[in-house]
Every structure is written in C-alpha cells, then in structure tokens.
Amino acid sequence: MVQYFNPGDNQSLLNFADALQQLVKKNIEQKEEIVLLCIGSDRATGDCLGPIIGHKLRHYQTRPHKKNFHIYGTLEKPIHAKNLEATLQIIQLYHPDALVIAIDASLGIVDHIGYVTLGEGSLSPGVGVAKNLPAVGDIFITGIVNLSGFGSQMLLQTTHLNLVMKLADFITMGLYRSLLRSEFRPALKRAE
Numbered sequence: 001m002v003q004y005f006n007p008g009d010n011q012s013l014l015n016f017a018d019a020l021q022q023l024v025k026k027n028i029e030q031k032e033e034i035v036l037l038c039i040g041s042d043r044a045t046g047d048c049l050g051p052i053i054g055h056k057l058r059h060y061q062t063r064p065h066k067k068n069f070h071i072y073g074t075l076e077k078p079i080h081a082k083n084l085e086a087t088l089q090i091i092q093l094y095h096p097d098a099l100v101i102a103i104d105a106s107l108g109i110v111d112h113i114g115y116v117t118l119g120e121g122s123l124s125p126g127v128g129v130a131k132n133l134p135a136v137g138d139i140f141i142t143g144i145v146n147l148s149g150f151g152s153q154m155l156l157q158t159t160h161l162n163l164v165m166k167l168a169d170f171i172t173m174g175l176y177r178s179l180l181r182s183e184f185r186p187a188l189k190r191a192e
Contacts, residue, residue, distance in 0.1 A: 002119040004112060007170040016170070017177035019118055023139050024099065024179065027120070031099040034179065035091055037136055038073030039104040039125045041080040046145040046159030049105035051078040052168040057175060069179070070095060073103075081131050088134060102137025103171065105164070107148035107155065114163055116171055117142045143167030 005016045024034070038054035040047045054074035072087055073079035079087050091098065102123050108115070123140035126133040145164055146155040 002117050005116045005118065005170075007114065007116060007166055013170060013173055013177070016116060016118060016174040020139075020141070020174055021178040023118070023120055024101075027138050028099055030097070032097040033070060033095055033099070035070045035072060035095050035098040035100045036175070037079065037087070037091070037100055037102045038071065039079050039084065039102060039136070040073070042075050042078050044156045044159075045161050045164060046156035047080075047105050048075070048078075049143045049145060049164050049168055049171075050103050051075045052164065053103055053172050053175070054078075056168065056172045070098070081126055081133055084125065084133055084136070088136065099139070100137045101139045101141065103141045105145045105156070105167075106142040107146050108144040110147055112144045113146060114167070115144050116167060116174075117144065141171055143171060 003019055005012045005019075007013070028034075036054065036057065038050035038057075040050035042048050042051050050073050052075065054071050055076070058071055058074055072091065091100065102125075104123055104125050106117070106123075117140070119140050120138070121140065122135035122137045123142065124133065124135045125131070143164070145167065146159045
C-alpha cells in the first residue's frame with residue numbers, strides 16, 4: 001500500500017516519520033544495517049531529489065552510534081541510470097543483510113505534485129522517463145516533482161528547484177526523526 005503525505009499539512013511530517021518508523025520496524029528483522037539508496041542525477045532539477053537528500057544526510061553517517069547506517073547517492077557521487085546496477089552489486093557485496101530504503105523523484109498526476117509517497121517493497125527508477133532499470137529497495141520513498149506523461153524528460157529538466165528542495169527538506173527531516181535520532185535505535189542485529 002502506498003501512503004501519500006502532503007508536506008504542507010501540519011501533522012504530515014510527524015505522520016510520515018511514524019509510518020516510516022513502523023515500516024522499518026516491520027522489515028528490520030534479521031537485518032544488520034540500513035542502506036539509504038538516494039537515486040537521481042544532479043544534471044536535471046527534477047531528478048536531483050535523491051542526491052540532495054543524500055547530501056543533507058551524509059554528516060549523520062559519520063556519527064559513531066550510527067555505524068550501521070549507510071548512504072549511497074549524494075550530489076558529489078550521484079546514483080543514476082549509468083551506475084545503478086554497479087551500485088546494487090556493491091551494496092550486495094558489502095551490505096548483503098541490509099534493509100534498503102530507496103529514495104527517488106517521481107512523476108504523477110497533477111493533484112499529487114508536491115506530495116511524498118512511502119511504501120513497502122521496491123521502486124522502479126526511471127519508469128517515468130521510459131528507462132528500464134532494476135527495481136530496488138525493501139521500502140521506498142518518492143517525491144512527486146512534476147506531471148507524468150508526454151515529454152516527461154523535459155518536465156524533469158524544467159521542474160522548479162524550490163519544489164524539489166521542499167520535498168528534500170521534508171523527507172530528510174522524516175528520515176532524521178524516524179531513523180537517525182538517538183532516541184530511536186532500530187533493533188539491528190549486532191555482530192558478536
């Protein structure tokens with residue numbers, strides 16, 4: 001089931017963080033770590049949502065009590081169509097027992113532009129622009145940045161950066177509240 005969150009609603013951030021925390025608790029069983037896979041390119045405004053979120057979250061990755069938390073995809077090293085499959089191989093090699101949360105921009109109907117989606121299962125990056133890429137993630141988060149349909153690639157190029165930044169701030173804060181705060185430490189399986 002896909003849940004939609006409107007960042008403009010007062011309770012939406014709290015609801016998003018709570019829903020994400022519940023999905024992580026449900027899926028963390030027998031997992032040793034969490035991988036955030038922030039997908040997108042820094043070359044198109046509408047497609048840079050994932051790398052911006054990775055960029056915003058990367059300083060949390062170095063905190064000692066967050067050693068079981070990994071980020072792939074930042075503005076410096078984006079994960080996009082050309083390197084996604086190689087990145088998935090690296091994740092499988094170095095984090096075979098990880099819970100993967102895939103984050104990407106998406107296109108949708110006009111009424112959902114500016115919304116964030118959250119769901120259990122994988123997402124298919126590139127579908128909105130007719131790219132055939134592997135499905136990724138155990139949990140997915142998307143930010144709907146523009147309208148789907150004819151000319152989708154051009155729409156990604158002309159998406160307002162302000163909208164992308166608002167979605168990135170909302171998702172980053174939701175991830176912080178549900179995964180990164182010291183008050184919440186998922187029951188990750190620790191190596192003995």
